[in-house]
Amino acid sequence: MNTTARIVLLVIALVVLAPAAGMLILAMPAFGHPLSQYGDVVNALAPRLRNISNMVAAVNFDIRGIDTLGEECMLLAAVTGTVMLLRGHRGEDMSERAGRVPGRKQPSRSDATVLLCRFIATVLFLFGIYMVLHGTVTPGGGFQGGVIVASSFVLLYLGESYRAWRRIVLGPALAALEGTGALAYVLAAALPLLGGYAALQNVLPLGTWKDLFSGGLMVAVNYAVGCAVIGSFGVLLLEFMEETRAPENDPVPDEEDE
Amino acid sequence: MNPVQLLPVAVLLPLGLAALLLAIAHWLPPRLADGASVLASLGLVALCGWLAVQALHGPVVHWFGGWTPRVSGRPDVVLGIGFSADPMSAVVAAFCALLFALSFIFAWGYFDKIHAHFHVLMLLFMAAMIGFCLTRDLFNLFVWFELMSISAFALTAYPLGRSSLEGALNFTVTNALASFLMLAGVGLLYARTGTLDFLTMAKVIARIAPDPVITGGFVLVATALLTKAAIVPFHMWLADAHAVAPTPVSVIFSGIMVGLGLFGVLKLTAQVFAADAQVLAMVHGGLFALGIATALTGGLMAWAQRHLKRLLAFSTISHLGVMLTAVAAVSATGATGLLLYLIGHGLVKGALFMIAGILLARRNSVDELALHGQGRTLWPVGVVMAVAGLLLGGLPAGSMYAASDLIHESAHSVALMFVLIFAASLTGAAVLRAACRIFIGCSGAPGVEVTAPTERGREQADRPLWLMLLPCVLMIAIAVLPVDAVAPFMGRAAALLLQPDGNAATAIASDHVTLGSFFALALTLALLAASLMRERPTRRFARRVGRVERLPFDALQFLHSGLVTDYVAWMAIGVALLAAFLG
Numbered sequence: 001m002n003t004t005a006r007i008v009l010l011v012i013a014l015v016v017l018a019p020a021a022g023m024l025i026l027a028m029p030a031f032g033h034p035l036s037q038y039g040d041v042v043n044a045l046a047p048r049l050r051n052i053s054n055m056v057a058a059v060n061f062d063i064r065g066i067d068t069l070g071e072e073c074m075l076l077a078a079v080t081g082t083v084m085l086l087r088g089h090r091g092e093d094m095s096e097r098a099g100r101v102p103g104r105k106q107p108s109r110s111d112a113t114v115l116l117c118r119f120i121a122t123v124l125f126l127f128g129i130y131m132v133l134h135g136t137v138t139p140g141g142g143f144q145g146g147v148i149v150a151s152s153f154v155l156l157y158l159g160e161s162y163r164a165w166r167r168i169v170l171g172p173a174l175a176a177l178e179g180t181g182a183l184a185y186v187l188a189a190a191l192p193l194l195g196g197y198a199a200l201q202n203v204l205p206l207g208t209w210k211d212l213f214s215g216g217l218m219v220a221v222n223y224a225v226g227c228a229v230i231g232s233f234g235v236l237l238l239e240f241m242e243e244t245r246a247p248e249n250d251p252v253p254d255e256e257d258e
Numbered sequence: 259m260n261p262v263q264l265l266p267v268a269v270l271l272p273l274g275l276a277a278l279l280l281a282i283a284h285w286l287p288p289r290l291a292d293g294a295s296v297l298a299s300l301g302l303v304a305l306c307g308w309l310a311v312q313a314l315h316g317p318v319v320h321w322f323g324g325w326t327p328r329v330s331g332r333p334d335v336v337l338g339i340g341f342s343a344d345p346m347s348a349v350v351a352a353f354c355a356l357l358f359a360l361s362f363i364f365a366w367g368y369f370d371k372i373h374a375h376f377h378v379l380m381l382l383f384m385a386a387m388i389g390f391c392l393t394r395d396l397f398n399l400f401v402w403f404e405l406m407s408i409s410a411f412a413l414t415a416y417p418l419g420r421s422s423l424e425g426a427l428n429f430t431v432t433n434a435l436a437s438f439l440m441l442a443g444v445g446l447l448y449a450r451t452g453t454l455d456f457l458t459m460a461k462v463i464a465r466i467a468p469d470p471v472i473t474g475g476f477v478l479v480a481t482a483l484l485t486k487a488a489i490v491p492f493h494m495w496l497a498d499a500h501a502v503a504p505t506p507v508s509v510i511f512s513g514i515m516v517g518l519g520l521f522g523v524l525k526l527t528a529q530v531f532a533a534d535a536q537v538l539a540m541v542h543g544g545l546f547a548l549g550i551a552t553a554l555t556g557g558l559m560a561w562a563q564r565h566l567k568r569l570l571a572f573s574t575i576s577h578l579g580v581m582l583t584a585v586a587a588v589s590a591t592g593a594t595g596l597l598l599y600l601i602g603h604g605l606v607k608g609a610l611f612m613i614a615g616i617l618l619a620r621r622n623s624v625d626e627l628a629l630h631g632q633g634r635t636l637w638p639v640g641v642v643m644a645v646a647g648l649l650l651g652g653l654p655a656g657s658m659y660a661a662s663d664l665i666h667e668s669a670h671s672v673a674l675m676f677v678l679i680f681a682a683s684l685t686g687a688a689v690l691r692a693a694c695r696i697f698i699g700c701s702g703a704p705g706v707e708v709t710a711p712t713e714r715g716r717e718q719a720d721r722p723l724w725l726m727l728l729p730c731v732l733m734i735a736i737a738v739l740p741v742d743a744v745a746p747f748m749g750r751a752a753a754l755l756l757q758p759d760g761n762a763a764t765a766i767a768s769d770h771v772t773l774g775s776f777f778a779l780a781l782t783l784a785l786l787a788a789s790l791m792r793e794r795p796t797r798r799f800a801r802r803v804g805r806v807e808r809l810p811f812d813a814l815q816f817l818h819s820g821l822v823t824d825y826v827a828w829m830a831i832g833v834a835l836l837a838a839f840l841g
Contacts, residue, residue: 001819006827013830020837024474029449036452041330041337049329066266066322066339070389070401073273074408077382080280081412084375172284179281186274189266189322198324199266 051206052215057136061218061225065200069185072225076182079232086239109159117159124152132226136215142222146229153237162241171238178231184224188217261312265320265341268305268351269389271298276381279374291374292366295381299359302388306352310345314750317758318343319394327455334462336455342394344758345751346597350514350521351391353601357513357608358384360729364612365506368718376413383409383510390518396444396454396479396530399522403440403482406515407433414503421713425502428822432495435829436485443478446471456529464533476537477836480523480545484832487519489582490552491828491835493575494818497559500571505615505717508567512574513608517600520578524585524593528756536840538588544839546586546670550677552579555814557681560688561785562811564707566614566624569692570607573650573685577603580665580678587668591765593752595664598741598767602658605737606649609730610689613643616726617696618717625712626692631699636723640697642730647693649737651686652679652778656738659775660745660767679778687785694790702792706811711820741769 001009029035046058060068109117128149135141157165192201200217207214215222275298279291312318321327325338343351358380369376382405389402411433415426448454450471451462463472481492488496496516500508523545531537556576563569581599584592614624616639623629633640649658662682669675695701741748745767753762795801817824 001817001821001824001827006823009827010830013827013834016834017830017837020470020474020840023470024446027470028446034452035450036448037332037335038337038452041332041335045329045337062323063325063337064339064397067398067401069273070386070398070405073276073382073385074401074405076277076280077379077405077409077412080375080378080382081409081415084379085412085415085418175283176281179277179279179283182277183274183281186270186277190270190274193263193266196263198321199270200323202323 047209050202050215050218051209051211052136052218053210054136054138054141056139057141057215057218057222060141061136061221062200062202062215065221066189068221068225069189069200072182072185072228075229075232076178079178079236083235083239086242106161109161114159117155121152121155121159124155125149128152128230132223134212135222135226136218137210137212142225142227143229146226147233149226149230150233150237153234157237157241165241169234169238171235174231174234174238176231177227178235179228181224181226181228181231184227185221188221188224261309261318261343262320264305265309265318265343265392266322268302268309268392269341269385271302271305272381272385272388276378276385279381280378283374283378286374288367288370288373291377292362295362295377296359298381299355299362299384302355302384303352303359306343306348306355306388309343310348310352310751313343313345313348314747314754317754318348327458334453334458336453336458339393339395339398340455341389341392342456343392344754345747346593346755347391347525349597349748349751350518350600351388353604354384354387354391354514354518357510357604360608360733361506361509364509364615364726364729365504366725367721368504368506376416379409379413380506380510383413387514387518390522394456396447396456396459398454400437400440400444403486403522404437406518407437407486410507410511410515413507414499416504416507419502421715422502424820425498425500428495428820428825429499431822432485432492432825432829435826436482436492439478439485439833440482443475443480443482446475446478450475456526460530460532463531467534468536472531472534473536473540473840476526476531476534477540477833477840479526481829481833481836483519483522483526484545484548485519485829487516487523487578487582488552488575489548489578490555490575491832493552493556493578494825494828495822496575497568497571497818498820500574500611501565501567505611505618508570508611508614509608512570512611513604514600516574516578517581517604520581520585520596521600523582524588524596525755527585527588528593529758532588532756540836540839541586541588543586544836546583547839548835549579549582549586550674552576552582553678553681554579557684558811559814559818561684562706562815563688563710564626564692564704565710565712566617566626566692567611568711569626569688570610570614573688574603574607576681576685577607577650580662580682583674583678584661584665584668588756589668589765590749590753590756590762591664592668593755594749594765594767595661595668597748597752598657598661599665602649602656602661602737605733606646606658609642609733609737610646610650612726612730612733613639613646615717616723616730618715619721619726620723622716623714625714626695627704627708628712628714629696630701631696633697634699637697638727639723639730640693642727642734643693643697644690645734645738647686647689648779648782649686649734650689651683651782652775654771654775654779655740655769657741657767657769658737660741660769662778663769663775664765664767679781683778683781683785686782687789690782690786691789694786700790702790703794705789705792706808709812710815741767 131140131145189200202217204216206216386405485492560572584596749764
């Protein structure tokens, strides 16, 4: 079909849908008047039952923790899928050492860049770790902190050369971190079953309210998510960097060309 | 251990194994991942099957973190997420795991180069499907739905050739759009009912229905599920994705993933929206009509294909349409039919995709015209393919036949029942036609299929034939088993899905053969004979007939353009259709 036909179809659909959407919007609960008591109940119960001060973390890691495990696995699937596709038929064969395109210039970094990157990367790394550690007390947590830690790797690449970066950032280690983090989350869900509790039951000591280590099992799960996210984003960066290297020696397999 | 304690293991085991394999993928001997995946899948078959039996006396319910509805201290406020295994959900979950086990056996050694990454994605995929079957929380359902999509996207695109990229992109765009719609629908339903738990939401809906927000929420969620289930006009991605996905992945797609969408529609309609007359009316009328349209479109398109994987994909669409008419009945008869059809069709279609995979590995093609007579030395494969084709076309044996009987019972009229039979016969005849051409070498002049899109392809060929054929034979063997032994259990399971209190009437499936049950088979064989005895049109009148015959197929082929923008426009039309059914 050509563009006009497509637009005609779309317009017909929208014309039919408009009155239905209108009715729906008019029947919605008014703005600022949620019908659910969910938030109130969580705010009332979570500090009492779990000694936790960050309600978002309480919902994410404890009350609806199995959702978060699913979302964690989505990240895992997305990263694993990306890695599998980018590697294609290559497998892991070539990725042990840093490659170099013959003839490509490798400009050296200025001292200012190196200094600035080393400084900011360190601060960013520590800030990310801080973010992960405080997940159960203040906004942030494993997901956000993990991404920040992984972004410090990019600065390392910017400041050092690709070759040096590859020596610092080890692919298998990152993949292991990713898998171990996810496995720790699954174990946090599964191990309480052995003691006759529900899956993901918060069986660890809960700590004191507003303390860094309050929330019991949530602390462990939060760290696990942090590890998995650092690993995932690290692996992702590494694979994208690998892709920019010597594409002509490593063609995308294509049935038509074979 | 009691069933309540073991219920979450059904999801945690595959997730845990996937994480473990990922962590040690770099150092792992390749065969170990294969073996562990097969064992884990078989373990899940046993676990989910056992749960299904345990759930006969009432659903097995597990609240994660111990957050039972009582904790909140208020009525209608459910804080946590529950899993609830009723017998039918558990049987469907067990069937998912069975297909994965067979698919892992078929894929033995196929994906050595990418280490265990294939297994990681497949295990996540399996966990998502099982979670989808067992959850009783609407947002949690969305999470598993989305995890299913994400792992499927990557698996389709492997090994990232040009055509696999196109197919996977169409799949990704349409299904990601479906996910957005589902999320919006979940948002609407939550905003109006204040809860995500199925049973609590059903209570609230019974109180406030009919309500435009509830209906709108249902339409959006149903759109997403129908997109996954490849129902006209949301179906176009399926043929593109199935045609390019690696065989072990196609087996899962056609065997169970698309069917899960329909199962989701039935489960939500029965357990959440049963009290909403407006929604029920739309399901009875609108979804039934879409089912008929899907069956016919899929059947005709399958008939007009020459690329075996595309042919099978369109045949899947056709049979999904048949299943949707069973869903639309929202009755014990329909649900029993759906359950048996899901299993029977999944096994047959899985086996057929594996046969296509064997041809890809051994003959580097799946084009029935290009492979003319080239399968003679692979005759055992041909025998299995012929039996599978006959089963699709209505051979009176096994679970598919027993299920069709029940499904035809819920058809609104004899004419519509005939449409369903005709569509299924078209798919069976198309498969048999391809089998005759490839494995015997007999053929008439090619008909409408000659202009269908095709391409060469190949898959890794280093696996022994018996290893690839073994899972096919197993699947066909299970598919032709008499259903008498399991029919009462399946009927009870379907009734319990509709009414957990056990008050629903039970439909007993039966595969007893009468003279009338050969009608579908006769139609299939007639279609096959017509295509094999076809002669090149030489006289002017014959040519004119041929041109008229081509017209509907050309029109359908034109609509299935392979352009994702078209698909999205059709999806918009589909949502509008659902809205129009509401009146």
